[in-house]
Amino acid sequence: MLKPVAAIAALAMIAACGGSGADESTPPEVTAAPAATPAPVAASTPAPAPVAVAPGEPSPEFASLPAPYNAANYAIGKRTFKLCQSCHLTAEGAGNLVGPNLHGLFGREVGSLPGFAYSDALTNADFIWEPHHLDEWLTNPRAYLPGNRMSFAGVRKPADRDALIAYLMLETGYTSAEGDAPNE
Template sequence: MLKPVAAIAALAMIAACGGSGADEASPSAATATPATAPAPAPTVAETPAPAPAPVATAPGEPSPEFASLPAPYNTADYARGKRTFKLCQSCHLTAEGAGNLVGPNLHGLFGREAGSLPGFAYSDALKNADFIWEPHHLDEWLTNPRAYLPGNRMSFAGVRKAEDRDGLIAYLMLETGYTAPAADAPAEEAPQP
């Protein structure tokens, strides 16, 4: 009788600690005496530089990170976009090569044909969708995914507020490798006789 109780107590302790553990040392590792001498501290050349933090802006102020994006995303709020992405992150990743979760990886989303990411099992609705993911398509999708493309399997009600969608789309543009479409190149002139 004690063994099941002990197992349940151990599981409860593990669950209570929460988190992925990737950012925190486990208590036993932090308090254990090392068996060997500690590794030398990394040199300055070996220590990667931290990514620059987004510049803080007042609520409702345009974020400088978005200045190069097309309107209306160039005036969006980075903090709002990052906060709104928390609704998406349980199903989607944004890092290049990070793989898929319940939903496809969003890196390289903009400019990609809908339903075409290799290695992801899309619904027939998305496989047969005939559009390229651009900000305006994503805005309509995020408003109400089921109404925008009936038959898709995304179980998300949508993002109601336009400001939240603009911030989210701008955030995704930065986080997924968005590049502005190239301006139409001038047509080559026919050779003169």
């Protein structure tokens, strides 16, 4: 019984050291790997990336928006929205967070999104969300509509507010309506 174990151990040692008893001048046989099959390409094409523009320069994404939002910068609007995204979503059907979903905001009566528990200040307010109302709201929400629960100090720079509003118009399904122009 010891002889077969010793023979196996000896063969294992020879194999580990590279000695196989075969003619070592014979090159090893090379087998070709099977050809790789390319992965199928998705049928949908990705959305075009926003065009890079210098900070402060108008973005082509906003060209169809009413003034002053058509002169806003996409990158600034997207960056400014980061202040909002912990409380608000913009995708249709995405639900609510601490704040209501903003999809379809423009043209909607204030305090009327089904499934969101608004403060009395918002449910009792009487206006339709249009860009000029949002501009006033974003300047200082607590001063614009006292008694609301939005704990946000506001966006101080007018150019940042314009960019944020333009970004929201683009991201929330905005369609042009009367009353879009700011009050002058």
